[in-house]
Amino acid sequence: MELLCWKRLQKRNHLTVHAHMKKAGSRGFIALAAVVGSLLLLLPPPFAGAAPVPAAAIRPDGPGTGSNCTRSCGDIDIPYPFGVEPGCYHAAWFNLTCDSSYQPPQLFLGDGTVQVLEISVPDGTVRINSSQLMYTVDVGVSTASGPWGGGLPRGGPFFLSESRSSVALVGCGAQVELRGGDDNSLIASCAAVCPLDTDRRIVVEKRSSACTGVGCCQADIVLGYDFYDIQINKLNGSVYALASSVYLVDQGFSYTDEMSGVVYGHFPEALPATLDWVISNAGCGSVYRNDTTVDECRSTDSFCLEAQYNIGSRGRRCSCDDGYQGNPYVQDGCRDIDECRFPDIYPCYGHCENYNGSFSCQCHPGYYGNASVPNGCQDINECLDQEGHSCYGICLNLPGTFQCQCPIGTHGNASRKLGCVAYKNSSAVSGLGIGLGVSGGTSLLLLAFGSPFIIRKIKERKVKKMKEKYFSQNHGLLLQQLLTHKADIGERMIITLEELEKATNNFDKARVVGGGGHGIVFKGILDLHVVAIKKSKIVVQKKSMNS
Structure with missing residues (x-):
């Protein structure tokens, strides 16, 4: 990538390209060079004709699965189709370099020019360290320009993310223009100024804030390419003779306290950016499974996905079926998601049951409603529909259940029609005797335990009557x-x-x-x-x- 990994470029003694400055004839401006780091790569063949992994290196159970394949570098995972050793990556575009001279080791695209921070197969992204593009716009200079993307293969599988990227300018009295595509059309632009106080001193923000145009500006990039032209224009009437720095980075770039000195030439050397990638620049076609044109999707539970971007015909990549996750580019790489283990992602406030590729979430027995939302399950009042719940006696509703009993004086099975029958006389007499015996025993127990209380009450009543008598006698x-x-x-x-x-x-x-x-x-x-x-x-x- 152009201007990526500035230190890396110096270390490898690549060429430095000077951006040409245009003269303003009426002002007699003198063109000065803006130093822009650029890497001149020997590019591989066009993407559609990228060299595949040698057949001899492909294992029977799929490519990139050999025990000799490096699958991590430092703290960064290396999933297939990416790889380090021959036979461990899908095509020449996906080869990586793990440089152990750094501590911890650092990962780079290709032969080691663009630093890789993270690789995501499900999202189809690669996060990289995007180096600064520094320009010195001095008095008499009108414009400066330079390229971005020299570290990426032209026409390859990588391009700047359209949903996450922005161009940021840190400096004063300058405008940045980002151009790309076959017609080199304008894609994004913004301008940054630094007001002067009464003593003609530059005033910039010195607190954490988004780039809003004072000392810093940014603009979203909605068209993703692998190569851009960047042009810095000095604003009319600007008297600044300061350095400006341009970054192609993830959206949300902030102007922090640590960067408050950027107008004096102190810039971050690199900031994270996101690249999207595809496995092939051909589409999926009309057949999504068992098709030789999409044989990159090797997992059983995967499918071909045509990339949806603002620039059409980007190509295709693979994705796991709904309900599965993992790596669709390797055999059996897509595994079922047990949604019941992740209630924060798949909310279920009832009974959760996992299935291959799916799951069910239902209210517990005795409840009805939507178990996927809090308090979505309500108790079923079975007594409102006794026959529907096979209750032909006395019904009592309880939370999540109910009770059904035969009426008093009957016995049997209240869950069956005519299941409750009246007691016979002998049974009634026997029951009466048992009832009398039980009640008599209970009375004796109550009398034994309650006698002290009864005696005390009798005494109190006697004293009360005596007081009433004396009250009457004494007027x-x-x-x-x-x-x-x-x-x-x-x-x-x-x-x-x-x-x-x-x-x-x-x-x-x-x-x-x-x-x-x-x-x-x-x-x-x-x-x-x-x-x-x-x-x-x-x-x-x-x-x-x-x-």
Whole structure:
């Protein structure tokens, strides 16, 4: 790829290409060179005629499955159709280089120019380290240009992802144009400026933010190619003499605090980008299975998938059938997904059962509804349709189930029509005897355990009746009426026993101040008044005229 792996290019002593600058005749600008790293690869034959794996190197159970095939480099997996050793990859385009001179080892496309960060067979992508394209736009310079993609085989299986990629410019007073395709048409463009404060100093963002045009800009790339022309235009009236850096990277490029010094020429050397790839530039045709034109799809549970891109006729790749995952390019590479083991991905709030290529999610017995959503299963009230649930007796609904019993006085099977029959007389008498015996025993037990409680209640009732008798004998009704009138302590004629007990501290002997034959006099306090309270020793009982 052009300008990819800048250090790598210097290490391998490849040529450095100078981007030509256009002169602005009216201003007399002097063209300066913008240094752009570029790799000149010896390209393999066209993609459609790529050399396949030698037949002698293909094992009977499929290519790339030999024990001598390297399947990881550092912490990066190498799935087939990619490989390192001959016979371990599908075609020349998919050969990789694992460079052990790095610690940990690093993986590269082809002969070791474009660094690989990740390979995904299901997504058909390869993440790479996309190096910076640096341009110095000095005073008097109008434009600078250079290529991107020299590290990729022209017409090969790799091209910039149309759904994930963007072009980003970091700098001041410049516009970037990205062109590609047979007609070199404009695909994306953006401009970055750096305002000047009152002291004519450049102001750029120094906090983490998306590139919005101040010190940095970015634009999505919607047409994926393996080669682009990049042109930097100096904005009209710009007085900057600063370096600008261009990246073809994944979308979401952010201008961070660590990059706040980029206007002075301090740029990240490389940033991640995503390439899409196809296994062949031919389509799938009308037959998707058992067709020699799609023999790359070797797994039984796989199919040919024509790549859907904005640029038509990209080619084809293979994919596992729905309900399967793995590598469709190797025999038995697509394995059934046990959806029941991944409820976060395949939600099921009922009973989950896995099948080859699918699964079922149903409510538990006794419930109905949609088990794929929370609280989607509701209890079935079987008692609303007793016959439908074979209940011909008394039905009781319970969560997830129900009970069906014969009515009182009958016995049998309530789940059958006419299954409940009445008890015969002998049975009834016998049942009555058993019932009486049980109830009698229960009564005896209750009497034994409840006797202390009963005795206490009898005593309390006796005391209550005695109080009621004395209340009546001592004109209690009159006393109750007098008690209802509120008055000062000096005017009150009736005072309750509770008040007297409280005033004398429950007739405390320490409060005794005197006594006589009829009672004892206590010192008390009522309503903040000191009073003398006499407690009678006897109760006078008078007989009525009719006694």
